[in-house]
Amino acid sequence: MEKHHIFDDPRNVKRLLRVFYVVCVGVLAIDLVFARKIMHPWEGLFGFYALFGFVACVALVLIAKEMRKVVMRDEDYYDR
Amino acid sequence: MIADLPPFAILFAGALLAAGCRGWLRAVVILATPALGLLNLIMLEPGIHDRVALFDYSLELVRADRLSLLFGYLFHIAAFIGAVYALHLRDPLQDVAALAYAGAALGIVFAGDLITLFIFWELATITSVFLVWARRTPRARRAGFRYLVFQAVSGLALLAGVVILIRQTGSTAFDVIGLGGLGSWLIFLAFGIKAGFPLLHNWITDAYPESTPTGAVFLSAFTTKASIYALARGFPGAEPLIYIGAAMTVFPIFYAVIENDLRRVLAYSMINQLGFMVAGIGIGTELAINGAISHAFNDVIFKGLLFMAMGAVLHVTGRMNGSALGGLYKSMPITTTLCIVGAASISAFPLFSGFVSKSMVMAAALEEGHGWVWLLLLFASAGVFHHAGIKIPYFAFFAHDAGLRVSEPPLNMRIAMFMSAALAIGVGVYPWPLYELLPFPVVYHPFDSTHVLAQVQLLFFSALAFAWLNLSGLYPPELRSVNLDAEWTYRKLIPLGLRAATVLVLAVDRRLRRAGLAIVNGVIYMVWRLCGPLAATARDRSTGQAAIWAAALLGFTLIVYYWHGGD
Numbered sequence: 045m046e047k048h049h050i051f052d053d054p055r056n057v058k059r060l061l062r063v064f065y066v067v068c069v070g071v072l073a074i075d076l077v078f079a080r081k082i083m084h085p086w087e088g089l090f091g092f093y094a095l096f097g098f099v100a101c102v103a104l105v106l107i108a109k110e111m112r113k114v115v116m117r118d119e120d121y122y123d124r
Numbered sequence: 125m126i127a128d129l130p131p132f133a134i135l136f137a138g139a140l141l142a143a144g145c146r147g148w149l150r151a152v153v154i155l156a157t158p159a160l161g162l163l164n165l166i167m168l169e170p171g172i173h174d175r176v177a178l179f180d181y182s183l184e185l186v187r188a189d190r191l192s193l194l195f196g197y198l199f200h201i202a203a204f205i206g207a208v209y210a211l212h213l214r215d216p217l218q219d220v221a222a223l224a225y226a227g228a229a230l231g232i233v234f235a236g237d238l239i240t241l242f243i244f245w246e247l248a249t250i251t252s253v254f255l256v257w258a259r260r261t262p263r264a265r266r267a268g269f270r271y272l273v274f275q276a277v278s279g280l281a282l283l284a285g286v287v288i289l290i291r292q293t294g295s296t297a298f299d300v301i302g303l304g305g306l307g308s309w310l311i312f313l314a315f316g317i318k319a320g321f322p323l324l325h326n327w328i329t330d331a332y333p334e335s336t337p338t339g340a341v342f343l344s345a346f347t348t349k350a351s352i353y354a355l356a357r358g359f360p361g362a363e364p365l366i367y368i369g370a371a372m373t374v375f376p377i378f379y380a381v382i383e384n385d386l387r388r389v390l391a392y393s394m395i396n397q398l399g400f401m402v403a404g405i406g407i408g409t410e411l412a413i414n415g416a417i418s419h420a421f422n423d424v425i426f427k428g429l430l431f432m433a434m435g436a437v438l439h440v441t442g443r444m445n446g447s448a449l450g451g452l453y454k455s456m457p458i459t460t461t462l463c464i465v466g467a468a469s470i471s472a473f474p475l476f477s478g479f480v481s482k483s484m485v486m487a488a489a490l491e492e493g494h495g496w497v498w499l500l501l502l503f504a505s506a507g508v509f510h511h512a513g514i515k516i517p518y519f520a521f522f523a524h525d526a527g528l529r530v531s532e533p534p535l536n537m538r539i540a541m542f543m544s545a546a547l548a549i550g551v552g553v554y555p556w557p558l559y560e561l562l563p564f565p566v567v568y569h570p571f572d573s574t575h576v577l578a579q580v581q582l583l584f585f586s587a588l589a590f591a592w593l594n595l596s597g598l599y600p601p602e603l604r605s606v607n608l609d610a611e612w613t614y615r616k617l618i619p620l621g622l623r624a625a626t627v628l629v630l631a632v633d634r635r636l637r638r639a640g641l642a643i644v645n646g647v648i649y650m651v652w653r654l655c656g657p658l659a660a661t662a663r664d665r666s667t668g669q670a671a672i673w674a675a676a677l678l679g680f681t682l683i684v685y686y687w688h689g690g691d
Binding site: 091096105107 | 377490495498502598609615
């Protein structure tokens with residue numbers, strides 16, 4: 045019988061995610077109490093970096109997914 | 125004892141020695157060569173060494189200043205770690221090629237004049253292609269040839285540019301060139317090809333993933349970083365570099381997200397990292413150049429680490445597609461951990477090496493008022509975490525369990541990865557020794573609380589986006605596929621165009637031949653009509669008839685003769 049590994053148990057994945065969500069809320073909350081130095085006007089928005097990171101990555105993935113419709117070909121495309 | 129030898133000479137001598145040795149002796153040679161080389165470099169006095177006369181020109185084979193020395197140390201470290209990683213190999217071709225290639229790269233960064241630069245530029249091409257061909261597959265052979273064409277075009281552009289520049293200025297010195305006449309643009313193009321400028325970048329994503337597991341580690345270290353050095357030396361503050369760099373950071377990350385071959389993902393992410401360096405050189409302030417150079421240093425280490433981790437996966441599983449991997453953390457926990465260190469470093473997590481260098485370029489972009497460029501770089505920073513920081517470790521080591529039960533890679537591979545990981549964390553935690561070596565004095569504080577907080581927020585929420593997309597099923601699955609890129613023009617369009625042109629030429633040729641044939645046939649028919657067996661000229665006449673006609677003719681002649689000649 046194979047050894048049981050940590051992420052074989054879905055509860056462990058859930059636990060990890062829960063900790064991760066808490067940390068996310070934590071680093072966002074620091075913006076409430078700590079004033080970041082600002083060089084670009086947008087930086088002054090509450091949670092600018094958090095929002096930017098989230099939106100940028102969602103946009104990146106969704107655009108890349110759409111790109112597949114145009115650029116994706118079979119694996120042997122260049123060998124034919 | 126060995127002090128003041130030209131750095132490349134030691135590596136070339138080592139390559140020659142390695143060619144003649146077998147077994148453990150060769151292992152000693154490939155380890156001792158970069159180690160001795162580094163020792164020699166540490167003892168090397170700054171200044172110009174090894175002047176050689178070539179016809180009317182004086183070559184400066186070794187120019188040691190802050191910029192070249194930093195790249196010199198870096199290339200020795202990379203060659204040493206690469207050598208450790210390749211110790212298990214029984215392939216003299218790769219050992220020799222790798223050492224000679226490292227020597228050529230050192231030749232480039234220490235070249236004090238343009239002619240020396242050109243010679244080592246070409247040597248780097250010739251020595252490196254063997255690391256692609258050493259995979260010994262038909263795909264690698266073809267990719268190697270395409271790689272060679274790109275490198276040769278870069279070499280030609282450099283040669284043409286250098287000749288024009290020397291004729292214009294009368295000087296062979298390799299210093300700030302700046303964008304001016306045709307010569308300087310050709311040199312810019314030559315550097316740009318090897319630095320992976322947009323549209324000229326596909327040789328990286330084509331050849332590196334086809335090279336051997338160990339070859340990719342060497343390849344990722346030298347060619348592109350030597351070009352970054354050359355750009356920093358020749359074109360600091362050249363404005364087009366800012367926009368070229370920004371484009372380089374952004375477009376590859378889209379491809380990296382949908383690419384299946386994980387080493388090709390790394391190749392795209394390499395272009396993205398090069399973009400930060402190129403943009404930094406373009407901004408051209410002391411902070412920006414320091415950022416670009418230190419990022420080149422860190423990139424060699426962490427990108428090498430990621431290529432080593434993926435090479436280890438390829439070595440033990442024989443697979444490299446995200447769609448065929450997964451769950452390897454169970455059987456390769458050490459490789460998994462070391463890969464995550466590389467991933468954290470390239471993502472610029474605070475306390476990992478990428479953070480202390482990339483943030484300098486970003487800060488310089490803001491300081492110089494390039495707000496939009498800064499936003500693009502910020503987008504690319506989030507993106508690099510997404511594809512290199514999360515995707516690489518996630519699809520190789522976690523995700524769905526592909527059922528692969530393998531063992532860790534050989535000890536030497538693990539040691540090499542460990543060395544890189546230690547350096548990545550070391551520089552990330554304590555960057556000041558690296559800062560000391562940079563071309564300009566560093567007044568930048570990486571661990572300023574604003575920087576740290578901003579970066580942590582950016583990265584955690586990028587990770588949150590990944591988690592959300594993955595859990596909601598929006599994340600594009602890994603698919604066995606090829607994605608069209610600029611290479612489509614020369615791998616498909618031009619061959620198709622040539623084929624179409626051939627078909628057209630053949631068709632025109634066929635028509636011309638047919639028309640010609642029709643004319644010839646017509647002439648033959650006419651001749652046949654006039655002189656053929658049915659023609660009047662061919663009708664049978666009896667001999668008697670002919671005699672009567674002959675007599676009549678003679679009689680006529682006689683009459684005419686007497687008519688005139690009688691008197």
